[in-house]
Amino acid sequence: MAVGRSSRSQPNEEASTALGLLLLIVIAFAVFSWTATGFASPYNLYTLTRTAGLNVLLGLAMMVVIATGGLDLSVGATGVASAMFAGYLMQDFRFQMVIAIVAALCFGGALGFCNGFVVVFARVHSFIVTLASMSIIFGAMIVLTKAESVRDLPASFLALGKIRWFGYLSPMLIVSVAIGALIAIMLRWTDLGREILASGASSRAATLSGVRVGSRIITVHALSGMLAAAAGVMLSIRNGAMVPSMAGNLGQEWLLPAFLAPVLGGTLLSGGRAWVLTTVLAALLVTELTSGMLLMAIGEFWVQFALGSVLLLAVLLEKGRSTLMGTGEGI
Amino acid sequence: MAKSILRQEWLGLAVIAVLGFVVMATLRPSFLTPFNLFVLMSTFALATLIALGQMVTLAVGQLNLSLGSVGGLVAVSFAGLMDVWHWSAAPSLMAGLALGALAGALNGILIAQFELSAFIVTLATLAMFKGLNLALTKAQPFYHIDRIVSAFGNASIGGPIPAVLIPTVMATAVVAFIFYRLPIGRQILAVGGNSSASELSGISNKRAVITAHVMSGALAGLAGMVAVARLQLGQPTIGEDWLISSFAAPVIGGVALTGGHVSIVGTLLAVVIVALITQGLVLFAVDPFYVQLVLGGLILVAVGLNSLRSLLPIGYSSL
Amino acid sequence: MTLALELQGIVKSFPGVIALNGVSLAVERGSIHALIGENGAGKSTLIKIITGVHRANEGTIKVDDRIVHFVNPRAASREGIGVVHQERNLIPRFSIAENIVLDRIAAKTFAPINYREINRLGEQWLRRLELDLDVRRPVSSLTAAQAQMVEIARALSLQSKVLVLDEPTASLTSHEAEALFRVLRQLRDQGVAILLVSHKLEEIESLCDCVTVLRDGRNATSSGPLAGYDRAALVRAMVGRDFALEQAARIGFTSTASNSVPALELDGVSTSLGHRDISLSVARGEIVGLYGLVGAGRTELAKSIIGLHPIVSGELRVHGRAVRIGDVNSAVHRYSLGYVSEDRKAEGVILMHSVLANAGITIWARLRGALRLLSDSRILSNVDPLLRRLDVKAASRHAAVRNLSGGNQQKVSIAKWLAAGVEILIIDEPSVGIDIRTKAYLHQLIMNLADQGTAILLISSDLPEMVALADRILLMKDFRLVSEIANDKDYTKISADIMSRIQAVAFD
C-alpha cells in the first residue's frame, strides 16, 4: 500500500511558512533601516508595535471565521460599535474601566453571535449575512450615537494609551500576541478548536462524526465579534477617544488588514486550516511594510496599492504552492 | 409553477414600488414636482448602473467587491483626461469604458485563469484600484471636465427626464440583450447555474467568468462617468459607498446569489424602492443614517425569503 | 464489423488501487448493451474512460473502427459518445429547449439566439422521445424522469452514435422506466448503440441485446449476446462462484438472554425523506444486513436514524428505550450510535486533517480536561492502539488522511467509531473502492466487533459481502422494507434468493 506522496504534516508546513514570514520581516527590517530615515528609531518601533497590535487582533478576528470556511465583513462595524458601547458606559454611566471593557467584549461577542445565528439558521453564506449586518450595526451605531465621539473618558483609560516599554515597545502588541497565544491554544489544544477546524475542513464529515457544526460556526462568529471588540477598544485606548469613524465608513477600512494577515499567514479560505503564529507574523509584516512605505519617499498615496498587491501576491503564491504540492487545496 | 412564482416575485416588488410612490406623492405633494422627479430619476440612473454591475458577477456565481473602486478610478481618469490632457468627451468616454473593462478583465483573468477566490481577488484589486486613484489624483478632484459632460449631467430630455438616464437605458438594454439573446450571456448564466454541466456541454467556463467580470468593470466605469457628469467634477471619492447598495438591489430584486439567474426587472424595481426609501427619509426628515439600517435589513429579509423559497420543493433541482 | 464502440485492454490505476485491469468491451451498432457488475467491479471507472472524464493508462478506444483519444468529455461527445450520468447535468433555470441545444449555444458567442429555432429543435428531439412537454418550461420544474429525458434528448441532439446511460432507472418509477425503455428500443431500431449500466437484472433481460460483465476490474465475461445467459448465470458471473469461499465464515449469531432487548429498534418509522413504516431490530452482537438497489433509500434511512433527518412517525428505540435523536452529536454521545459513511472522502474522513485528528474526533469531548484542554498525546494514547490493531499504514499519525490509500482511509473512518466505543454501528458500503485484501480484513474486523457485542446494521450492495457478514438480511425497495431473509451463509442459495426477491419486486 503506497502511502501517497510525501507526508505533509501540518506542523512542518506551519513552521516553514512562519520561517518564511520571519525572514521577510527581517529582510524588510534591514532594507527599511537602510533606506527609510528613522525606521528603526525607538519612536517608530513603538508606533509600529502599537499598530501591529491592532492588526494582529483584526487578523485573528477574521482568521477564526475563515477557519470554518466563512468570513466576517462586519468586523469593523462590530469593533467600532463595541468600543462606542464601552465609551458610553464609561462616559455616561461612569462604569469602571475594566467592567466597561469586559462589557464591550461581551457586546461584540453578542453581535457576532447574531451573525453566526443567522448564518446557521437561514443557511445563507456568511458573506451576505455579514454584509447586511455590517450595514445594520454601523447604521444603528451612528443613529444611536448621533455620530458623536466619546471624549470624556476616565484618566485610567487614557493612561493605558501612554504605556511604553523600553522606549520602543507598545504593550498593545504584547496583549495581542497573548490573545493570539490563547487562540492558538484553543485551536490546537482544546476540543473546541479541533471541532472548529474539523467543521471548516469538511462540515459533512464533522457533522457525521458528532460535531455540532452549527454551534461551532456560531462560536467562531461570536469569537470574531469579541476580537473585533478588543480591536475597537485597543484603538480607542490609542486614540484616547471612541470615534465612530475610526474604522472608516461602515468599518470598511479594517477589511484589508483583517484579510491580509490570515491570507498571508496561509489560512485556507475554504476552511479547515488556520495558523495563529503565521497570522501574527503576517500582521507584523504588513504593519512593517506600511510603516516603511510611509517613511520612504514612495509616499502615502501608494500604500493602499501596495497592500492590495501584497494580498494578490499572497494568494497567487499559495495557489502556486498548493499546485506544486498537488494537494488541490482551494484558496 | 416556477414561472408563476417568478412572476409573483417581482410583482410584489412592483406593488411595493407603486405603493411607495403613491404614499410619497400623497403625503408630500412636492414629491411630484418635475425637479424632484428629475432628481429621483438621476439617482435611479446611477444606482441602476451600479446594481447591474454587481448583478452580472452574481449571474456567474461570483461577486465583485472592487466595483466602487473601479468606478472611482474610471471617474477620475475620465475627468483627468479632459482636465489635464484636454481630451474631448467622446474619446474620454471610450477610454473610460475601456479602462473599466480592462480592470474587470484583470479581475476575471486572475479568478478564472489562476482559479482564485473572487472575493479575495476583488478585495485585493479594490485596494489596488483605489490606491491608483489616490496616487493619480493625490486625492484632489479634477474640475475642468468637458462642458458637454457637465451640460449632459444637468440636462433633461423632455420634462423631468434627465439625460443621464440615456446611458442607463442603453446599458440596461445591452445587458438584457446579452443575457436573454446572446450566446455569451446564456453561457454566463449556464456557468452560474451549473458549472459542471456547462463545462460538459462545451462552454468555456473561464471565458464566461472573464466576460462577466469585463461587463461588471465596464458598467462600473460607466457608473463612475455618470457620477462625474452629475457631480460636475472628477471626485476621487466616487464609488466609496457603492458596496452595500450594489448588492442590495440585485439581492432584493431576486437575483440568485449562487448564480445562474438574473432578474433585470426585479433589480430595477429594487433600485426604485431603495431610491424611494432614501428620498422618503429625507422628505420626512428622518435621520439619514437610517438608510444604512434599512438597506442592511432589506438584504437580510431578501435572503431570508430566498432561502425560505428554496425550501419549497419544485422539481428535481431541489433534490 | 458494425462495432460502434470498441475498447481493448483498458488499464486504469489510481494511487493504491488498480481499478481496471485489461478490460475489453465491444458495443454493436443498433443494439442495447448491458454493462453489469457488483459495486467496485469497475463499471463507473470504465464509463468515465468512455466519456473522457478519465484517461486510461493502457489500452485503446475505437469509435467506428477508428482509434480515438479522449482528452476531455468534450472530445468524447465530438466523437459521438453521448452520456446521461446518474446525477443530472442541466442548467436549472434554462428552458427544456435551451438545455437540449446547449452545445449549440456553447459554440457561438455573439450571434443572437433565435429562440424560435431553438424551440423548434428542442421540440423535434422531445417528440422523438414521445414526450409532450412545453419546451419553454424551465427544467427546474420537471420531475426527475422528465429531466432525464431532457438529457437523453440532448445526447441525441449531438448526433450521438453511442448513448451511455448510467443507472437511468435508479430514480424512476416503474411506469416512467417503461416509457424510457420504449424510447431506448426505438433508438436502437434507428441504429443507435446504447450502453446501459444497471443493477436490475430484470430490466436488463427485458431490454438488452448484449452484455458485458465486470468483476474486480476485469472482464468476468467478454462482450456477447445476452441470449447465452440466464439470470442465474449472470449473477454467477457478477459475484464469482468461489468468491464466498474467501470469506471467513462467521459463527452464527444466537439470541441469548443478554441480547433479548434489541440494541436498536425501529417500529413503524416514517421519515421526512419518504421512508414509510420501517420496522427492524438489531440485537447486541448481531449483524443485520440492509440490501437494496441504488436509490432504495438505505443510506437515507441510516442518516435518519442518526438524527440528520427527522423521523416523522413511529418509534425509534435504543436498548428498549424510546428516543428522539435530534442531531448526530446526541446519537454519538448520548446513545452511543455511530455511522460509517458510504461517501468516504466527503463524509467518512476529513481529507486535509491528520490521521490522529480523524481517528480522535469522536472522543475529543470525552477526553478533554479542565478548560476543555486536550493534548495530542492524550488522544494518541487512546487511538494509537486502535490504529495499530487496524494496521493503518501512514507515514505518521500526523500525516494528512488525503495521502492514505482508500483502504487505510476506510480504516481511519472506522477507527473513530472504535475509539468512541459505540454500541450500535451503522456501516454503509464499507468496501467500495477498496482492494481485496483490505476488504477481507475489514470483514474480519466487522465480525469481531459483532462478536464483542456491537450491534451492527450493515448496508451493502456487495452481495458476497452481505452473505458473508450478515446474520439476517433485510431487503429495501423504494424506501420500504420488502422482505427479510435469514442468512445461512449458503452463498449460492441466498444470493439467488435475494436476487429473485429484489428483481421480483422491481416492477410490481
Place this chain on the structure above:
Amino acid sequence: MRNSRLFSTIAGALFAGIVTSTAVLADPSTRIGIVAPGPHPYFTQWDAAGQQAAKDFNIGVVDYRVPAKWELAAHNALLESMASQNYNAFLIFPGDPVATRPTVADLVGMGAPVISLAGCLQDPSDAAFCFATDNTVAAYDAAKLLIKEMGGKGKIVHFAGFLTDPNTKVRIDAIARAVAETNGAVTVVDNITDLDVPEAAQDKINAFLATQGNNIDGIITTAWIPSVVAATALRKIGDKRIKMIGLDNDDLLMAAIKDGYVSGTVVENAFAQAYVGSFAVDKLRTGCKLRDDAPWKNANRSAKLMDSGTVYVTAANLDTYHDIQKDKAKGLLASFKSAYLKCP
C-alpha cells in the same frame, strides 16, 4: 541554530537602525511638518504658504503632507512616521479634536512643539495653542451676510458636513444665534448634515431643493462637498431667487459666485495660518515662549485660540482675495510678534 542566526540578524539590524536614526536626530535646524487630516482643496494654500515662510523666515525645512484618505488612523500614522523622520515642529489640523491628542502628546514629548492649525484640539492638550478661524464667528458672519442678502427675512436651510466633526455643531449653533437676532423674521428650516460624501450629498441636497426649494429663500453651506453640490444645483435650477453663501473656496463654488448663482463665500485665511504658523512654531522650538498675557480667545473647544480671521469673497473681489489674505497675514504676524510671543 537557524533561529539564533535570525535573531542576531534582527539585533544587528536594530542596532544599525538606531545608530543611524540618532545620528540624523542631531540635526539642529527646524524641520516643520504641516499636516492636514485628509485631502481637501482648502489645504492647497498651506503648501505654498509654508514654502513662503521657509524662505521669508529662513527655516530649514517646511513640508506639507496629507494622508491619502480623510481618516483618523491614516492621519495618526502619517504623524508618527514624520516624528520618526526628525520633523521637530508641527502644524497639525487634528483628525479628531480628542483622538489626535495622544499623538500630539507623543510629539511634544519628543521635544517637537505643536500648533493646532485651522482646527483646535479639545482642552486639555499638549499643543502650544490653536491658530484657527473662530468657527463661531465665521459661521455667524456668514449667516449675517446671508440674512443681509435675503433682505432681512425669509427661510434658511443649512447644508453641513460630517456630524462627527464637532465644528458642525458649533456652526449650527452660531447660525441659530445669528438667526435669533432677527426676532423671527428669519428662520432655519433645517440643518442637513453628513453631506461630505458626493453621492449622498447629491441625493439629499437635490431631494431637498426639489421638494422644498420653493419654500426657502437662503442657503448656507458650511462644508466643501455640499457647497459644490448646492452651487451646482442652483445653477441647474437657474434660479437666482434663492441666495446662497458658502464657507469654502472650491473652484466650482467660485465659478458659481462669478456667474451670480451664489452670493459669496466666507473664506478662512489658509495662507495666514500656514505662514504665520510656521513662523510661530519655529520660534517656539528655538527658545521663545508664549506670553502669559497673550489675548487668547476661548472658542473652538480651546481656551488658547488665536483667531486667523476670514475674508468675505464676492463676485467683486473674486480675483484679488488672495492678496487680501496675504495682507491680513502680515497683520496677524505683527500682532503675534507683539502680543503673543516673548523671546529671550
